[in-house]
Amino acid sequence: xxxxxxxxxxxxxxxxxxxxxxxxxxxxxxxxxxxxxxxxxxxxxxxxxxxxxxxxxxxxxxxxxxxxxxxxxxxxxxxxxxxxxxxxxxxxxxxxxxxxxxxxxxxxxxxxx
Amino acid sequence: xxxxxxxxxxxxxxxxxxxxxxxxxxxxxxxxxxxxxxxxxxxxxxxxxxxxxxxxxxxxxxxxxxxxxxxxxxxxxxxxxxxxxxxxxxxxxxxxxxxxxxxxxxxxxxxxx
Numbered sequence: 001x002x003x004x005x006x007x008x009x010x011x012x013x014x015x016x017x018x019x020x021x022x023x024x025x026x027x028x029x030x031x032x033x034x035x036x037x038x039x040x041x042x043x044x045x046x047x048x049x050x051x052x053x054x055x056x057x058x059x060x061x062x063x064x065x066x067x068x069x070x071x072x073x074x075x076x077x078x079x080x081x082x083x084x085x086x087x088x089x090x091x092x093x094x095x096x097x098x099x100x101x102x103x104x105x106x107x108x109x110x111x112x113x
Numbered sequence: 114x115x116x117x118x119x120x121x122x123x124x125x126x127x128x129x130x131x132x133x134x135x136x137x138x139x140x141x142x143x144x145x146x147x148x149x150x151x152x153x154x155x156x157x158x159x160x161x162x163x164x165x166x167x168x169x170x171x172x173x174x175x176x177x178x179x180x181x182x183x184x185x186x187x188x189x190x191x192x193x194x195x196x197x198x199x200x201x202x203x204x205x206x207x208x209x210x211x212x213x214x215x216x217x218x219x220x221x222x223x224x225x226x
Contacts, residue, residue, distance in 0.1 A: 004156075031212055031213075033213065040122070040218070041218065042203065042216050042217060042218040042219045043157075043203065043216040043219075045213060048212070048213055050212050058213070090156055090157070092157075099145055099162065099164045099207075100145065100207050100212070100213075100214065101147065101159055101162055102147075102157075102159075102205075102214060103159075104149075104156035104157040104158070105156050106155060106156045107154075107155070107156050
């Protein structure tokens with residue numbers, strides 16, 4: 001049981017490039033989330049999903065898109081990366097059956113130059 | 114809207130001393146409350162959670178927290194700090210009916226030998 005996994009672990013992009021971060025969970029959770037973590041700012045919710053085929057905006061959605069085509073996967077896309085998107089990105093999943101306790105992945109460290 | 118305030122972005126204690134990390138929340142309805150810990154270069158993991166059962170909640174690694182409705186607080190304590198407790202700690206709140214958590218800004222705990 002791997003829990004929540006994230007791919008890749010590290011990435012360096014040039015301004016204007018695009019990329020997709022992959023999150024996968026094997027706990028059959030309904031809900032999935034993407035956060036970014038920046039020094040002194042805690043965790044900020046980018047987008048989330050309450051089920052396969054659904055997505056919703058979080059606190060800081062601009063510049064990001066997401067898709068949840070399969071229940072176990074949640075993709076985060078950056079269409080045109082900017083230096084302000086340099087951050088550590090965390091994926092999490094939860095389920096009503098566990099009182100919405102969130103299970104986190106190990107994170108992806110993204111640098112945009 | 115619900116929110117979480119963690120008092121003190123950085124707390125330093127001596128090994129063997131009491132650890133007290135403060136968390137206050139704002140919510141008009143009974144919340145679910147969580148404490149997470151993040152070790153360097155890792156994702157967040159759950160320490161403990163309050164879901165309207167016992168007001169004193171015991172978690173992993175000797176930590177506990179008490180839900181005090183009159184004070185809208187959920188402070189995290191540990192009687193005797195260990196060097197391995199050095200990490201960042203996040204308080205989070207979920208209001209019933211909501212599908213996501215709101216996280217505090219985090220408190221970095223340093224343990225002095």
